[in-house]
Amino acid sequence: MLFELRDVGLDRGDRAVLDGFSARIAEGATAIVGPSGAGKSTLLRLLNRLADPSRGEILYRDRPLDSYEPLALRREVSLVPQLPALLEGTVESNLRYAAELAGEPLETEETLRRAGLDPAFAGRDVAKLSVGEQQRAMLARALAQRPAVLLLDEPTSALDHAARDAVEATLARLRSESNLSLVLVSHDPEQARRLGDRVVELEARP
Amino acid sequence: MSTTSIHVELWQVAASLVLVALAAAISFWQRADLERDIAVATARSIVQLTLVGYAIKLIFEADTILLVLALLAVMVFFGAITARHRADKVPGSFGPLLIALALAGASTLGLVVALGIFEPTPRYLVPVGGMVIGNAMTASAVALNRLGDEMADARARIEATLALGATAREAAAPTIRRSLRSGMITLVDSTKTTGLIFFPGTMVGMLLAGASPTDAVRLQLILLYTLLGSVSISALVATLLAYRNFFTSAAQLREL
Numbered sequence: 001m002l003f004e005l006r007d008v009g010l011d012r013g014d015r016a017v018l019d020g021f022s023a024r025i026a027e028g029a030t031a032i033v034g035p036s037g038a039g040k041s042t043l044l045r046l047l048n049r050l051a052d053p054s055r056g057e058i059l060y061r062d063r064p065l066d067s068y069e070p071l072a073l074r075r076e077v078s079l080v081p082q083l084p085a086l087l088e089g090t091v092e093s094n095l096r097y098a099a100e101l102a103g104e105p106l107e108t109e110e111t112l113r114r115a116g117l118d119p120a121f122a123g124r125d126v127a128k129l130s131v132g133e134q135q136r137a138m139l140a141r142a143l144a145q146r147p148a149v150l151l152l153d154e155p156t157s158a159l160d161h162a163a164r165d166a167v168e169a170t171l172a173r174l175r176s177e178s179n180l181s182l183v184l185v186s187h188d189p190e191q192a193r194r195l196g197d198r199v200v201e202l203e204a205r206p
Numbered sequence: 207m208s209t210t211s212i213h214v215e216l217w218q219v220a221a222s223l224v225l226v227a228l229a230a231a232i233s234f235w236q237r238a239d240l241e242r243d244i245a246v247a248t249a250r251s252i253v254q255l256t257l258v259g260y261a262i263k264l265i266f267e268a269d270t271i272l273l274v275l276a277l278l279a280v281m282v283f284f285g286a287i288t289a290r291h292r293a294d295k296v297p298g299s300f301g302p303l304l305i306a307l308a309l310a311g312a313s314t315l316g317l318v319v320a321l322g323i324f325e326p327t328p329r330y331l332v333p334v335g336g337m338v339i340g341n342a343m344t345a346s347a348v349a350l351n352r353l354g355d356e357m358a359d360a361r362a363r364i365e366a367t368l369a370l371g372a373t374a375r376e377a378a379a380p381t382i383r384r385s386l387r388s389g390m391i392t393l394v395d396s397t398k399t400t401g402l403i404f405f406p407g408t409m410v411g412m413l414l415a416g417a418s419p420t421d422a423v424r425l426q427l428i429l430l431y432t433l434l435g436s437v438s439i440s441a442l443v444a445t446l447l448a449y450r451n452f453f454t455s456a457a458q459l460r461e462l
Binding site for chain 2: 012013048049050051052070071072073074075078079080081083085086087088097098101102138141142145
């Protein structure tokens with residue numbers, strides 16, 4: 001089993017952002033849907049230890065998540081946040097930064113193509129990219145670490161239809177790669193069905 | 207360095223209050239609403255400086271290094287308290303500020319004494335220590351103020367960098383760099399323009415007291431360089447200690 005969550009809860013202040021959540025997430029592509037405020041982004045942040053649960057237990061490949069060294073875990077289970085947040089510089093310098101952190105050799109052209117970007121983007125200043133291009137640069141940056149799992153937070157939320165279709169096509173291609181699992185959060189049930197082998201539904205808390 | 211002395215009569219101080227009245231009048235006329243603050247500031251400056259004057263007189267007469275160290279420790283303590291108000295967006299900033307001011311004061315004063323620039327006597331250590339700690343306080347307060355703002359603005363970018371498996375230090379590196387720069391830049395800039403658009407206080411004081419311009423300039427240069435050292439140490443130490451308070455031991459951003 002890729003991830004197993006047992007009765008997981010997370011409090012922020014005196015409010016429970018997530019409570020009593022249990023799920024088993026297998027290898028492959030899993031989509032998580034639910035309304036905003038249901039704790040979808042929180043769930044992804046828990047899976048690569050950007051936050052730790054207040055209650056319950058999370059297993060990754062049958063071992064407790066907190067038994068993994070957090071930095072090494074994050075290079076293996078890579079999160080692409082909802083809003084693009086690249087480092088100042090070029091697309092390639094961002095990819096190089098990520099690859100070096102993971103100790104992986106950088107194949108810039110191949111990585112950009114996998115993320116659905118033309119290799120000509122390598123030298124572009126990230127400040128001059130559109131939001132859609134930045135989102136794909138974020139995806140490329142995560143791929144540069146050769147992760148085993150990609151956690152994708154609303155990968156198309158800020159995009160128009162054409163850009164959304166391009167990113168979805170990219171994700172569909174990645175999904176077919178055998179050595180990469182995807183866990184994807186979306187507020188759109190249609191998209192979840194298009195991209196997920198299975199769909200987990202979160203409900204808003206009453 | 208030549209010993210010089212100057213005598214200032216109380217009536218001369220009283221006469222200079224005319225300029226305070228002028229400031230208050232301008233504020234009243236233009237409705238800047240600062241009359242009250244000007245009055246408070248004037249009263250406080252008289253009381254505080256007079257008290258400090260007597261304290262320094264006592265310390266000079268006692269001529270023991272222990273009293274000097276006690277005075278410097280008090281300055282460091284109150285400096286850290288004052289700087290903390292400017293750094294209110296940084297959690298737990300008092301400890302880092304206290305250590306930063308103490309280290310900046312101890313290392314720069316220690317160095318100028320060790321190099322034989324100043325004798326380890328109250329006459330040098332008290333005024334130089336006051337300047338060193340005061341400037342270190344301003345620099346570390348500015349640096350941590352910037353750190354607090356930057357950590358809030360750059361939250362998304364920092365977390366995205368952590369998500370790549372970067373350490374807290376690596377993820378905060380651009381923020382740390384900019385905070386350190388903010389803390390140091392004021393003094394660097396004023397050192398560049400010193401003598402051109404402003405005359406530093408020590409030099410003015412020495413010239414007024416009748417010292418030769420050469421001596422006044424040399425002493426001023428020594429002080430400027432000493433302050434540069436102290437400002438960089440305090441800004442660096444405060445920033446490097448304080449940024450950690452934004453992160454957990456598992457390299458997660460704390461909810462603030």
